[in-house]
Amino acid sequence: MTESAKSTAVAMRGNLYRAAIVGAASLKGKEVAEMLNERNFPAVDVRLLDDDESLGQLEALGDEISFIQSVRAEQFEHVDFTFFAGDVESTRKNWKRARDAGSAIIDVSAALEGEPAASVRSLWIERERGQTVLPELQPGPCVTAHPVSIILALIALRARKLGMIRRVIATIFEPASERGQRGMDELHQQTVNLLSFQPLPKDVYDVQVAFNMVARFGQKAQPQLESIEERVLRHYQKIAGDDAPRPSLTLLQAPIFHGYSLAVYVEMAQVVDVPALSQALEGDHVSIPVADEDAPSNVSAAGQPDIQLSLRPDPAQPNGVWIWIAADNLRIAAIAAVECAESMTATRPMGKIQ
Numbered sequence: 001m002t003e004s005a006k007s008t009a010v011a012m013r014g015n016l017y018r019a020a021i022v023g024a025a026s027l028k029g030k031e032v033a034e035m036l037n038e039r040n041f042p043a044v045d046v047r048l049l050d051d052d053e054s055l056g057q058l059e060a061l062g063d064e065i066s067f068i069q070s071v072r073a074e075q076f077e078h079v080d081f082t083f084f085a086g087d088v089e090s091t092r093k094n095w096k097r098a099r100d101a102g103s104a105i106i107d108v109s110a111a112l113e114g115e116p117a118a119s120v121r122s123l124w125i126e127r128e129r130g131q132t133v134l135p136e137l138q139p140g141p142c143v144t145a146h147p148v149s150i151i152l153a154l155i156a157l158r159a160r161k162l163g164m165i166r167r168v169i170a171t172i173f174e175p176a177s178e179r180g181q182r183g184m185d186e187l188h189q190q191t192v193n194l195l196s197f198q199p200l201p202k203d204v205y206d207v208q209v210a211f212n213m214v215a216r217f218g219q220k221a222q223p224q225l226e227s228i229e230e231r232v233l234r235h236y237q238k239i240a241g242d243d244a245p246r247p248s249l250t251l252l253q254a255p256i257f258h259g260y261s262l263a264v265y266v267e268m269a270q271v272v273d274v275p276a277l278s279q280a281l282e283g284d285h286v287s288i289p290v291a292d293e294d295a296p297s298n299v300s301a302a303g304q305p306d307i308q309l310s311l312r313p314d315p316a317q318p319n320g321v322w323i324w325i326a327a328d329n330l331r332i333a334a335i336a337a338v339e340c341a342e343s344m345t346a347t348r349p350m351g352k353i354q
Contacts, residue, residue: 016044017348019341020079020103022094023086024048024068026180028108031334032083039338042345049075051090076101080348081341084109087180095141104344105141108337110231112141119143120238122150123339124285128157129241139344144336146228147329148172148260149235151307155264155323156244158281164269166319168247172232173254173261174225175298178329179204184257191255205253214253225251259298262325265314272321274313281309281323296326305331 019036023029029050036046049071069075071094076082082098083106084091091111099105105112112118117140125145126133145153148170156168176187183204190200190210200208206218217224229251236247247264254261266272282288287306294300296308307327314320 016042017080017345018045018047018078019043019081019083020047020049020075020098021083021085022049022071022098023084023090023109025050026086027177027184027330028180028333029083029085031330032085032108032337035331035334035338039342041338041341043081047075047079050086073097073101076103079103081106081344083337083341084111085337099141104139104341104348106337106340106344107141107143108333110143110146113143113231113234115141117141120145120235121340121343122153122239122336123343124150124336125153125157125239127284128154133343139347142340142344144333144340145235145239146232147327147332147336148232148262149239150332150336151260151262151325151327152232152247152249152264153236153240153244154285154307155266155281155309155325156240156247158283158286159266159268159277160244161280162268162273162277165245166267166269167265168245168267169265170247170249171263172249172251173256174228174251175254175256175258175260175329176209177258178228187255187257209253210255212255215250217253225253256298258328258330259301260325260327260329261298262323262327264323264325265320266323267317267320269319271318272313274311274321277321278311281311296324298326301326301328303331304328305335307332 021029021032024033036043048066048068050068076098079101080103082103084095085108088109088111091107091109095105095112113120119140120143122145152170159165176183186201186204187209190208193200194210202218206220207214229249278288285306287308288310289295289308296310301308307325309323309325312322314322
């Protein structure tokens with residue numbers, strides 16, 4: 001688009017916000033860029049930033065094509081919202097530059113949770129709880145809650161409407177895409193090498209994950225599965241509050257490329273009415289396929305914004321029910337990030353770009 005065409009577009013749309021995505025070449029960064037376009041986020045300019053390996057790479061932004069540029073302090077000038085979607089080191093290295101330039105910070109990398117004034121948020125859960133978060137003139141970093149925390153909190157908050165929940169137990173199957181493109185590539189290469197009887201690359205997981213299910217990585221892998229479990233529980237407690245039951249969970253690395261799957265056991269204080277529970281769970285952000293549709297799976301959930309689930313009673317415990325869940329991890333994270341930015345626009349009146 002020419003400069004004159006851009007000026008015309010700005011005049012037609014009004015003075016809008018400017019945004020930047022650090023880690024724009026990452027899986028999460030690409031998803032955030034796509035979500036900004038899908039939700040018609042009021043941004044007249046979205047800057048794509050990443051490390052040296054991705055410089056000059058072309059990325060689609062709606063109907064336009066943009067180049068990825070290097071992360072420099074001047075790139076944050078006059079930027080209203082900065083999304084950090086790359087690795088932890090990149091976020092910690094660059095986020096204060098964006099903050100000092102006056103940008104609101106949305107962290108999708110889980111790097112800034114311990115920073116002063118940082119908040120872990122999910123607008124889905126805030127709406128479910130009827131919370132109203134007052135806008136702050138100088139908000140701290142908004143850390144998007146882990147997708148599994150969002151899923152478990154939504155299920156628990158809706159299930160408790162039918163009565164007291166005694167316990168929630170979840171087995172979580174982690175996809176390779178949570179480790180970014182490197183994790184996806186290593187799973188792919190391990191699969192190819194196994195079939196051709198070649199040595200396995202283990203730079204990311206430090207263990208065989210192809211055709212395998214593991215509960216622990218090798219010592220060189222970071223982060224370890226245990227630390228992700230801790231983050232899920234920590235984020236769950238922060239967004240779900242004290243009224244929702246604390247789940248017991250275990251995290252397994254599955255040999256799948258994309259999408260979370262969860263096997264969740266919910267035990268109520270009374271006999272479970274499965275149709276009533278299904279009705280309570282279904283609604284905004286949750287869909288339950290009908291009998292003639294495909295059952296929830298990583299494949300059916302790919303690219304979908306909703307959490308897909310199915311229910312069946314526990315044959316040994318009338319108070320228990322098993323919930324099988326599938327969800328697109330990258331899409332849920334991107335929605336959470338863009339919704340967080342949308343909620344922060346109240347402190348940045350339209351037309352007042354820094």
